[in-house]
Each structure stands twice: as structure tokens, then as C-alpha cells.
Amino acid sequence: MSDAHTNAPYDLIVIGFGAAGLSAALSYAEATADRETPARIAVLERAGEAERGGATRWTGAFLRIDRNKELDTDWAEHVSRVSGGLADIEYCRTVERETRATLEFVEKHGVEIAFEPFPLPHRFAAGRPSMADPASPRGGGASIVEHLGAALENDPRVDIRYRTEALRLTTAEDGTVDGVLVRGADGRTQRLSGRAVVLACGGFEGNPEMLTRYIGAKACDLPLIAPGIANNRGDALRMALELGADTAGQFDGIHAEPVDTRTAKADSVLYGFATGIFVNRRTERFFDEGRDTWDNTFEHVGYEIWKNQDQEAYWIADAKTLAIPGFLTSLLSDVPPEQADTLEGLAGRLGIDAEGLEKTVAEFNAAVGPGEFDPTRLDGKATVGIEPQKSNWAVPLDTAPFIGVPLTSAICFTYGGIRTDLSGRVVSPAGTAIPGLYAAGEATGLFYHAYPPATSVLRSLIFGRLAAQHAAAQA
Structure with a gap:
């Protein structure tokens, strides 16, 4: 269902139509499929329908996996090494643990994982140089956007709202997140009520002001590696910080x-x-x-x-x-x-x-x-x-x-972002989960000093699923 406007509350509002957002919305739909009262889900996308998908749509989406669809056994330790111990190692081990099930989830929806020859060695296999064929979705990230997007379009419980900007999170008196103030294509604002919100709208690569603030001089000289990144305006970080969320990742670091x-x-x-x-x-x-x-x-x-x-x-x-x-x-x-x-x-x-x-x-x-x-x-x-x-x-x-x-x-993505727990819940500096608020993908910070690659799309899919599963269980 597309652009169906109603003031009735949603069970889940997902901000972003890339890998993390699509995974969250579709996982929530599946987790609530047997409910007597159908769950209502909104997916907000800043771009129009033709440009939907953010960075995911344009990436080749290398996957750091073997032919059993298991994550490189060295990746978690690799992240820890290059970060000097600053990265959340348990987050990385969660990625390792959830990789196979998550890839089975996207394959179930029509995404084909292919292993294609590459002419030079890589370290995607236990940290050792290897000529093993690296994996990626056939058709790249666009395959994820189109297949998971089609599943949501065909679900009558899902409202997809294109050309919709998220302006501010709203909260109940006790601090529980209960909706989002948005601006539509007509320029008018509207509050969408929701029992849970997932922030999955990328980093701040498309916001020159935030880039300059965090990474410093010459930020304006960085072109975007793909047009969809222009819509990654730092909305998730801005809105979460307004509610006292904690951060993670190196804020002057970029991929x-x-x-x-x-x-x-x-x-x-x-x-x-x-x-x-x-x-x-x-x-x-x-x-x-x-x-x-x-x-x-x-x-x-x-x-x-x-x-x-x-x-x-x-x-x-x-x-x-x-x-x-x-x-x-x-x-x-x-x-x-x-x-x-x-x-x-x-x-x-x-x-x-x-x-x-x-x-x-x-x-x-x-x-x-x-x-x-x-x-x-x-x-x-x-x-x-x-x-x-x-x-x-x-x-x-x-x-x-x-x-x-x-x-x-x-520029491909920024390192700094929101901090979450292992269920994708946004947390305060004290580690306390903010009720009703989740985040996944490049909106969340993880990396310091270097990005051990072929895991960005993967971690987005994984934590989109985990956030949705937690939200569904709470509902």
C-alpha cells in the first residue's frame, strides 16, 4: 500500500527505505502476521519512489561470508583490533551470530546470493589472503530494495510514504517515543502516532553542515559515491540526540x-x-x-x-x-x-x-x-x-x-552515529534503553579508525531484523 494517509496509530514507524528499514518493516510484518488485529506499519522515505533505497540501492553490497553463508570468523576481532578496542565487540559478535539467518530471510524474499570471481586476493576468509569468490546479492543492493520493497508494497498493513521528511520524534509524558512529526511533499507537517519507531535513514553523508561540523575542513570537497546518499541528512542522529541518546563510532571518521x-x-x-x-x-x-x-x-x-x-x-x-x-x-x-x-x-x-x-x-x-x-x-x-x-x-x-x-x-558513509544495545534499542549514555525507539544500519555508530568492509549492508539487515523482533515482542 502506498501513501495511505490516516491519523490512526501505527504499531511501527520505520524511517528509511534502505536495507535496515526494509528489513525492519518486513520482519515486523512477519512477526505480527498471526495477530487477530492486523498490525499497521508505516515506512517513511525522504526520496520519491523512483529514487528510493538510499545508499543500498547503489552499492554492489559485497558480503563477507563463506559459501555456508557464515560471516568471516575473524571479522569481530578485526574490528576490535583496528579500533584499538573502542568498537562494541558484542555488537560484532551479534552480527556474526545472526548472519546466516538474516541471509536466509532475504533469500526467502527473492534476493539471490551469488559468488563471483574477483581477480585479486581479499581477506574475507578468516583474515587470511584468499582468492575465494566473494559474495554479493545478484544485482547488488538494488535487488534488496526491489525484492523487500515489493513484499511491503503487496502487504495491505503497510503504508509507504514517499517524499516524507522526519522532523522530530514525539514522546509521551513518561518519555516513551510515541510518534514522529513529518513534513510531506506539500510542505505541510503532520504527526504520525506510533507505538515504536525505527531510525534507519543512514548517516550524515548528505548534510554538508554536519560533515563540516564533525569531520572538519574540506568536507565540502567530498562528492557522494551515489545519488541516494544525498538523502542521508543526519535525521536519525539529530532526532535521537534531542531525546538524550548516546553515540558510538568515530565522528571524524568516514568511509x-x-x-x-x-x-x-x-x-x-x-x-x-x-x-x-x-x-x-x-x-x-x-x-x-x-x-x-x-x-x-x-x-x-x-x-x-x-x-x-x-x-x-x-x-x-x-x-x-x-x-x-x-x-x-x-x-x-x-x-x-x-x-x-x-x-x-x-x-x-x-x-x-x-x-x-x-x-x-x-x-x-x-x-x-x-x-x-x-x-x-x-x-x-x-x-x-x-x-x-x-x-x-x-x-x-x-x-x-x-x-x-x-x-x-x-564519501560512502560516516562512522559516527547512534548507540544501540544488542536488540537495536537506542540507549542513553547510562545504557538505559529509550522506550519505543530503535535504530539500525548506518544511522548507528560502530567503527573507529577503519571499516573492515563487506559488512555495512549485512549489519543493516541484521539489526533491522533484531529491532523489529524486539518491538513485536513488546507489542
Whole structure:
């Protein structure tokens, strides 16, 4: 049911139409299916129907799982290690425990989990470099939006309200959350009464004011990795803080990714960079391209390009990289790399200084140490006597054709957000649950210093379900 306006109270109001919100609304519908009096559910979406789904709609949605649909056994400890012990380890173990059941839930609604070859190793398997095929929904996050969204559209108990902004949570005299003040497409406000509310409308990536407040200077220079993120305006954080909610996650931390500047395509990330080199606009190397597998590195590349390289970088490689089977699948752009028979010609196609590029490449080539090049593992083939070092996959760039991609950094999500308990209940600084209020997905904070990837969509689905199950049991 879509846009059915009524003043009768809802049993559940879900704010957001991405993975977390869809999972929450559909899980609640299923948990209350046998009730004599049908539960009423509202799903609020800031975007119009054609753009619904927030960040989920545009992501490839890698899943850090094995073929038994179990989470990487190292992930919880990995999060703890990179966060310096700041992250909620029990939250991470809950993700591990709930992964299989949650994936079975989305599969039941038509989302197919596929395992597709990838040309370079990752650490999605027990923390060890592996060439195992990584998983993702066939069709990416859009498959989640369309399949779970269709199930809600076909449920007469569900009202989907597009182009609806959440302005403020309302509370009863005892502090229990009992509804949401919203603004519709006509600009008018309305209070929706609800017995429980789930905040599932993302972080503050689409709000330049909040980005500047929390991550600081040059926040305005960060493009969005996908158009749906523009609707992630920090509404969940703002409304929860007004009620005294606690926070979690690093508020000056972001997940940023290196993307192709030649295209407007969403999520045009360069994952397969480890066998080449990065240079900035001065044609200087600035990063150890082989310090680890791509999944533990690409976020740091993105952050460095934004923070210290004036949002401009270039990736350079040669025929040895092109020869890696399936390599071009690691560039998600719809434009192939620039290509030339000489470095001078490549520099011309990229619009950078040819003499400077030739000098940098010559210095890099001279520093390449001994060893056998093997792009399927951490091969230890490193540079010697050059800064920054390249720790693996250091091979001379000396074989035509030469290839390159111009890059900038795009923001994907913010680290800081609302703190919840293991049932998805929003809590105060004392750890006390705020009655009637839940949150899930990127609206909730978790990460510090780094994001061990392929779990963002997964944790959103999981905690959307857990919040709904708790709310249904309370009702």
C-alpha cells in the first residue's frame, strides 16, 4: 500500500527505505502476521519512489561470508583490533551470530546470493589472503530494495510514504517515543502516532553542515559515491540526540573510496589498484599501493586522496596488470582505463605532466626488488630504498600498453552515529534503553579508525531484523 494517509496509530514507524528499514518493516510484518488485529506499519522515505533505497540501492553490497553463508570468523576481532578496542565487540559478535539467518530471510524474499570471481586476493576468509569468490546479492543492493520493497508494497498493513521528511520524534509524558512529526511533499507537517519507531535513514553523508561540523575542513570537497546518499541528512542522529541518546563510532571518521572522475556512474570504484602506482597532480607517489589486500587498503587510499592530495590522484599501470585474468572487473567504472603506447602518451590522455610522470616511474622501476610477481597472494615483492615503499606486487612499469585512471575520493558513509544495545534499542549514555525507539544500519555508530568492509549492508539487515523482533515482542 502506498501513501495511505490516516491519523490512526501505527504499531511501527520505520524511517528509511534502505536495507535496515526494509528489513525492519518486513520482519515486523512477519512477526505480527498471526495477530487477530492486523498490525499497521508505516515506512517513511525522504526520496520519491523512483529514487528510493538510499545508499543500498547503489552499492554492489559485497558480503563477507563463506559459501555456508557464515560471516568471516575473524571479522569481530578485526574490528576490535583496528579500533584499538573502542568498537562494541558484542555488537560484532551479534552480527556474526545472526548472519546466516538474516541471509536466509532475504533469500526467502527473492534476493539471490551469488559468488563471483574477483581477480585479486581479499581477506574475507578468516583474515587470511584468499582468492575465494566473494559474495554479493545478484544485482547488488538494488535487488534488496526491489525484492523487500515489493513484499511491503503487496502487504495491505503497510503504508509507504514517499517524499516524507522526519522532523522530530514525539514522546509521551513518561518519555516513551510515541510518534514522529513529518513534513510531506506539500510542505505541510503532520504527526504520525506510533507505538515504536525505527531510525534507519543512514548517516550524515548528505548534510554538508554536519560533515563540516564533525569531520572538519574540506568536507565540502567530498562528492557522494551515489545519488541516494544525498538523502542521508543526519535525521536519525539529530532526532535521537534531542531525546538524550548516546553515540558510538568515530565522528571524524568516514568511509571514502577512490572513484573514476570521468564518469557520473554511481559507485565507480577502483578496487584493482595494487599492481600499479598512485601519483598526485605533481606526479609524485604518495601511498604504499601493496601494503595489504585491496579490501584493507582502498578506504585508506580514498581518505588520503581527500585529506592530503587535494582530491586529485592518478593510477598508473602497464600490460602486466592488463594481463591478470578478469582484471577489468575490479574497476567498477563504465569507462575503460586510458591507454597509450608510451608514458608520455598516457600523461597526455590524463592531462598530467609527462616529464614528471616519466621521472617518477623511472625512480620506481629502479627501486623494484627481487622476487616473483604473483597477483594472487601477498608476494613480498617490494621496493628498496624509495619512499613510500611498495610492500607487495612491485613490478617495473615498462611494458606497453600503459594504462591509467584519474581518481578522486567519494564519501560512502560516516562512522559516527547512534548507540544501540544488542536488540537495536537506542540507549542513553547510562545504557538505559529509550522506550519505543530503535535504530539500525548506518544511522548507528560502530567503527573507529577503519571499516573492515563487506559488512555495512549485512549489519543493516541484521539489526533491522533484531529491532523489529524486539518491538513485536513488546507489542
